Amino acid sequence: MASWLQIPKNSPFSLANIPFGIISARSASRAVAIAIGDYALNLNTFASSGGFAQLPEIQPHLSVFGQPTLNAFAALGRPVHRQVREYIQNVFRVDTPFPQVLKENAPLQKDALVPLSEVTNHVPMQIGDYTDFYAGLNHAYNVGVLFRGPDNALQPNYKHLPVAYHSRASSVVTSGTPIHRPNGQILANPTATPKVPAFSPCKRLDIELELAAFVSTPNDLGHPVSINNAEDHIFGVVLMNDWSARDIQAWEYVPLGPFNAKNFATTITPWVVLLDALEPFRSAGLEPGDRDSLLPYLREKRAANVYDIPLEVELTNEGGKSSVIAKSNAKNLLYSFPQMLAHHTITGCNMNPGDLLGSGTISGTEPGTQGSILEQTNGKNPIKLADGSERIFLEDGDTVVLRGMAGTEGNYVGFGDCVGKILPAIKLDI
């Protein structure tokens, strides 16, 4: 697909993508936008100027584009998202059937097309609840080996259900927000007896490379979402860094799971990529042959239930030297987002528009494919960076960038950068 708008060939936001987000720019208040090439199209401005005149179905809903979150747009449901995305693709095609809408409308281009460099992005949805799954089989295995050895690496439940925990919604931030190293309780000497914790900045600060899906349409309390309908309850996907304080986690997590180790920040990309845009990249997940042994409420019709999206983790030190420290792929998941949603709601749990489902850390099986630093270093075997320095965990001043992009040059469907810089722990007067 070619556009009359100049779109760099390596842009994650090709005409094949059209992801949705929330921007503010030029002193205007927050509004819904899409990203295309190096620009955001402000859909509130676009709608106010009659940009959607050729799409009658959206006319009753134009107010959603002036909202400060995507919740109202998402709640309209997948058929509407599909119409709007395809309409916008048609508007931007080189052979657009509606040249008068934008291609030959210089004043509206000037008003509504804003360079991404001038845009402030915001967390795209008001997140009611954020659930983090553990569907990255290789990650679960790698971490299990570190804690329990290879024979008992995976718990008995792992291949029967997508393990998950509720996580913290309030501290989900958008790409670019700096992250203060958290303070907390750690064991200075984990093998000493009795175990006595110290108050300290986290010394084992880590990343987790994940995808995360936003819920669009809700289900009522007591009424599960069927695996066959689950995909239509998902609005789209972002890239996510679930920052993790491994030393705080190791001390606090028995018996109820991680808490303070995760609640200080989670970074997501600001542009939500619709499932329709990912559709061409469907792929079989891990061990599709085992799916027949799943309980029926988790069985999907298609084996190709995850997506082939190359992912990478880049670490840049305070001096500005960058190193790619891991390359992975989103197909390294044992469970799909529809399976996660079906499992989450099988008890009758109600989901709302804006609820966020993290995939869990996405690791490959080979060295250099792990989505967390812990898996690479085990806290002792350093990663060598391009500048000759080493990392066992993150240091103050480090900037981590996650990237994920499917497809081929000129037609990439990607998330954009998921960026966070580590600032020193805040000194507390206690």
Place this chain on the structure above:
Amino acid sequence: MASWLQIPKNSPFSLANIPFGIISARSASRAVAIAIGDYALNLNTFASSGGFAQLPEIQPHLSVFGQPTLNAFAALGRPVHRQVREYIQNVFRVDTPFPQVLKENAPLQKDALVPLSEVTNHVPMQIGDYTDFYAGLNHAYNVGVLFRGPDNALQPNYKHLPVAYHSRASSVVTSGTPIHRPNGQILANPTATPKVPAFSPCKRLDIELELAAFVSTPNDLGHPVSINNAEDHIFGVVLMNDWSARDIQAWEYVPLGPFNAKNFATTITPWVVLLDALEPFRSAGLEPGDRDSLLPYLREKRAANVYDIPLEVELTNEGGKSSVIAKSNAKNLLYSFPQMLAHHTITGCNMNPGDLLGSGTISGTEPGTQGSILEQTNGKNPIKLADGSERIFLEDGDTVVLRGMAGTEGNYVGFGDCVGKILPAIKLDI
């Protein structure tokens, strides 16, 4: 304190209480109200008719009483809550200094005082995040004995930090909402190898008797709430039943904690009792002598950091026969709400108005004082009910009522009933 309004001597809503909630009644939309005796006072109606004319400080904020949640009122901060509560107490005193406001204003009494029997209650705050702690030492010990024996009942971290997990905000419901028994994965034979789950309605459905605190004023991401200020960030307290599916929990909870076992419903009382109303009932928590060994960020100035509130659990079968199956007390907590908040935010985690903090199950040490059925029966030793029947866990048709009331006759400060009836599991077409 005596009132000109007739207040039953056994009412939890004496003039000493004045809890806040959200009601709808008489076809009016949701509004803020207080409960007093057998009535709710609609504060939106009251404010619109000049009821607050004698309280100049609240004049700029009167719109908060017309909101559908307490979030805006809570965000005004503790000094404002205190002024409003004390003003309302003055309005209702038999020797009110403002008799013209309500005592001698029959039309406003007719408009704004609604019998509780005609009121619909709603979840009082929009809950952003709900965190459930595990601060009931005796509960943690009792459950630990069942799982690991008496020598290792408590994990090494237990007396150093208030253990917690993030829980599910969307499924918090108000007292009276029926609860469908959840479906899920359970082990039909937990000791068989390999472990193979079955899909089934939960067979071990339980309660958890808890208090829960709502957050009022927020803190910014990266900026912990000091233990010395934490109390002023708490709006008030409700009674909570954290329904628990023990068989689903036993299978799913390793390694990341309870998930589906808790996400199907949590019931709270609709009236938020302010900390000021609980102030006369301050009491030392469990093991106050050990507090000096806590890390400084958790050390409170006062040993009397919890509340002496008698609690009880009543079970009524489908036939209508009631039995009190447990009596406990809110002072059976090792950590206070300010300590929970200080720990929750020590990493920099941001809290918002409406965030909910559960205490964890509140059990005593003697038989008949346990806040969960699991602790009483261990899944095999039945509780005998008044009608001669027995319970190992909850049965369909059972209604559970939690109650909590501090003080003495005529001056009770209580929560009202926290009620939930168990409906059969929904039959699913899978």
